[in-house]
Amino acid sequence: MTRIALGIEYDGSAFNGWQSQPHAPSVQDAVEAALSRVADHRVRVVCAGRTDTGVHATAQVVHFDTHAVRERHAWVLGGNANLPDTVSILWAREVADDFHARFSARTRSYRYVILRRAARPALLARRVSWVHKALDVAPMQAAARHLLGEHDFSAFRALACQAKHPVRTIHRLELSEAGPFIHLDIEANAFLHHMVRNIAGTLMAVGSGERSPDWVAEVLAARDRALAGITAPPDGLYLVGVRYPQAFGLPGSGWLPAFQA
Incomplete structure (x- = not known):
C-alpha cells in the first residue's frame, strides 16, 4: 500500500x-x-x-x-x-x-473575515461574517494578547466538544483591517470545537465596546463557556494552513482570503 x-x-x-x-x-x-x-x-x-x-x-x-x-x-x-x-x-x-x-501536523492556521457595515452583503454572502455595528480593532488587538501561549481554553470550547483536554497553545493571534473588513488570523497547535468562532465572538464584544480588553483575561481564567462571547457564525472562517515537519516535503500554507473596499 x-x-x-x-x-x-x-x-x-x-x-x-x-x-x-x-x-x-x-x-x-x-x-x-x-x-x-x-x-x-x-x-x-x-x-x-x-x-x-x-x-x-x-x-x-x-x-x-x-x-x-x-x-x-x-x-x-x-x-x-x-x-x-x-x-x-x-x-x-x-x-x-x-x-x-x-x-x-505541528500547527493549524485559520483566517476569520469580518465585514462591518450597515447593509448585509450579497456578493460576499457566506464568504464573510457580517456585523452591522462598528468594531474598533485596537481594543480587539489588546484583548487578543491575553490568549497567546498555552492555556486551558474551556471558556472557548463548545459544550459538545469531545477533546480529551482543553489545553491548547496559540502561537499567533493577530487582527488587521482593510476598509470595512477585519481579518483575524490565528495559529495554534490544535483547536477545540468552535474555539476560533468563540474567540471571534468574544473579541467582537470587545470591539463593539460592550466589554473591555481585560475582560477576556477574566473569561479565560474562569474556564466557563457561559461567560464568554457568542459563537460567531461560520461564514467567513477559512482553514488556511497546516504545518508539518519539513522532512515530509509538503507544500506550505494555502492562499489567504483577503477583501478590501
Whole structure:
C-alpha cells in the first residue's frame, strides 16, 4: 500500500461540515467518492482538521492508503473531474507510512473575515461574517494578547466538544483591517470545537465596546463557556494552513482570503 497526501480547497457553504454524515452532504464524502473512482477501489481519507458546517478551506490536508499505481497529476486531475465545483484537489504527494494528516501536523492556521457595515452583503454572502455595528480593532488587538501561549481554553470550547483536554497553545493571534473588513488570523497547535468562532465572538464584544480588553483575561481564567462571547457564525472562517515537519516535503500554507473596499 502507498500513502498519498493531498491538499484540498473547498467552499463549505453547501456541506454539512467536513466529516461524513449519514443523512447530509459532507466534504469527506465528496472527496472519498471521487478518489475511489480514480483508484478503482474504496478510499477512506483522514484530514488534518475537521471543519464545521459552512466553514471553508484553502489548505486542508488529507491522507489515504491505496494499492493503485497512479501519477501525481492523475490524483489531482482525475479527482477534480469527479468532484463538485465547490471542491478542488490542489496537489498530491506520496508520503512515508508514518505520515498522518492529523497527528503529524505541528500547527493549524485559520483566517476569520469580518465585514462591518450597515447593509448585509450579497456578493460576499457566506464568504464573510457580517456585523452591522462598528468594531474598533485596537481594543480587539489588546484583548487578543491575553490568549497567546498555552492555556486551558474551556471558556472557548463548545459544550459538545469531545477533546480529551482543553489545553491548547496559540502561537499567533493577530487582527488587521482593510476598509470595512477585519481579518483575524490565528495559529495554534490544535483547536477545540468552535474555539476560533468563540474567540471571534468574544473579541467582537470587545470591539463593539460592550466589554473591555481585560475582560477576556477574566473569561479565560474562569474556564466557563457561559461567560464568554457568542459563537460567531461560520461564514467567513477559512482553514488556511497546516504545518508539518519539513522532512515530509509538503507544500506550505494555502492562499489567504483577503477583501478590501
